[in-house]
Amino acid sequence: MSDSSARIAAVHAAEVERFAAAHPRSRELFECARGSLVSGVPMTWMAKWVGGHPVYAASARGACVEDVDGHRYVDFALGDTGAMAGHSPPATVAAIERRLRDDGGATLMLPTEDAAWVGEELGRRFGTPLWSFALTATDANRWGLRLCREMTGRPFVLVFSHCYHGSVDESFVTLEAGARPRSRAGNVGPAVDPTTTTRVCEFNDLDAVERLLADEQVACVLTEPALTNIGIVLPEPGFHEGLRAACDRTGTLLIADETHTLSAGPGGCTAAWGLRPDLVTIGKAIAGGVPIGAYGVSAEVGERIAALDDADLVDVGGVGGTLAGNALSLAAARATLGEVLTAEAFELMFALCERFVAGVHEVLAADDVPWSIVPLGARAELCFAPEPPRTGGAAAALHDGPLEDALHLFLLNRGVLITPFHNMALMSPATTEADVDRHTEVFAGAVAALAGAGADAAVAPRA
Numbered sequence: 001m002s003d004s005s006a007r008i009a010a011v012h013a014a015e016v017e018r019f020a021a022a023h024p025r026s027r028e029l030f031e032c033a034r035g036s037l038v039s040g041v042p043m044t045w046m047a048k049w050v051g052g053h054p055v056y057a058a059s060a061r062g063a064c065v066e067d068v069d070g071h072r073y074v075d076f077a078l079g080d081t082g083a084m085a086g087h088s089p090p091a092t093v094a095a096i097e098r099r100l101r102d103d104g105g106a107t108l109m110l111p112t113e114d115a116a117w118v119g120e121e122l123g124r125r126f127g128t129p130l131w132s133f134a135l136t137a138t139d140a141n142r143w144g145l146r147l148c149r150e151m152t153g154r155p156f157v158l159v160f161s162h163c164y165h166g167s168v169d170e171s172f173v174t175l176e177a178g179a180r181p182r183s184r185a186g187n188v189g190p191a192v193d194p195t196t197t198t199r200v201c202e203f204n205d206l207d208a209v210e211r212l213l214a215d216e217q218v219a220c221v222l223t224e225p226a227l228t229n230i231g232i233v234l235p236e237p238g239f240h241e242g243l244r245a246a247c248d249r250t251g252t253l254l255i256a257d258e259t260h261t262l263s264a265g266p267g268g269c270t271a272a273w274g275l276r277p278d279l280v281t282i283g284k285a286i287a288g289g290v291p292i293g294a295y296g297v298s299a300e301v302g303e304r305i306a307a308l309d310d311a312d313l314v315d316v317g318g319v320g321g322t323l324a325g326n327a328l329s330l331a332a333a334r335a336t337l338g339e340v341l342t343a344e345a346f347e348l349m350f351a352l353c354e355r356f357v358a359g360v361h362e363v364l365a366a367d368d369v370p371w372s373i374v375p376l377g378a379r380a381e382l383c384f385a386p387e388p389p390r391t392g393g394a395a396a397a398l399h400d401g402p403l404e405d406a407l408h409l410f411l412l413n414r415g416v417l418i419t420p421f422h423n424m425a426l427m428s429p430a431t432t433e434a435d436v437d438r439h440t441e442v443f444a445g446a447v448a449a450l451a452g453a454g455a456d457a458a459v460a461p462r463a
């Protein structure tokens, strides 16, 4: 074992002990839940939090979470974007109360006024004028893919290696060494090998995009404007222009999944970078944490959908769901978009993220640690290399499980949460400068412990 691996393992072991000593009630609840929940958690990935079991939440407000053992955390994970508006923003809570208690009716199978307001607002932000709703971004993507195949009559979709768009079958394809597409490692029970439905290349590789679209068999490209689920991989200059041009030349539709890249501004990267996707998909944050998904289409795509005479655009046709577009989620979305995730709020979140990034830079420079951090508006992601990667494959190669686990647990034991399974931090309108500075302080301790300047943590763990 190298010196650095041994040091990381020692920090990890010490932090696991601290975690166990400080979280007896969470441990107890986790053990009890093993009798009734798969893996002891309501959703299996929650079991993968560092420390051996997840912290059980007691309450959450703004950018702060309190656990059942009485510890408070500055929350930079924010539900991996689902809580980007902050936890329980008052305007969203008021709208939910109005809908559920005063007006009544969470799910009606009838439209409410809020739906058209939200459609119009999303259209104003993203430039695609016509919207439809889902319950998750996964569903928005799945339905977008189906519509694109139906409209074009083409069989394939194109995605970028190491993308993530939710549990969308067609997206679980990666390029393995030698650039051969393969079903993603761990893909659970795929109905068909996704290499039969999907073409894949690296993000930022325009030559490959051109090659894979050339035979005009690809219905659509599904991509985030910047990859955000394998670290942050930013587009190189000219990539989006080239992608749009290749799609136009070959009659391929372009879907921008803005679920995470909403962090770039009120209209995501689409508005911030002047992109022109045919469809935009989104979810997570736009209803303040109430489940929602949405897809918006250009006027031209709207006409093409309207002309699909044989397509049954309801759930039995593969697009839609009983709870989709429910009154509660749209009331929450109207309040969240109208009063919480406003242009002014984004300005504040950008400034906080700049402060966060500056703090990380200072720490890395002070300890001469060759890591970097990639900002994208209100979010930033630490990268364990001096230069951020330019492809998903390069980003995946930088993954360092032991280092990541030790870092996350070190931060958690000192009251700072970052997104599990990555090194992402997201600012909400409720995040404060003091929250950011607490991260900088604790991060400095983590770097000193993990990257070598000193074996002892500079920041004391909680008593």
Ligand SMILES: Cc1ncc(COP(=O)(O)O)c(C=O)c1O
Pocket: 080, 136, 137, 138, 139, 141, 164, 165, 166, 167, 224, 229, 257, 258, 259, 260, 283, 284
């Ligand atoms: C870019 C992107 N699209 C879609 C999704 C799926 O969202 P949901 O889990 O709400 O279905 C995610 C989830 O992380 C995502 O990162």
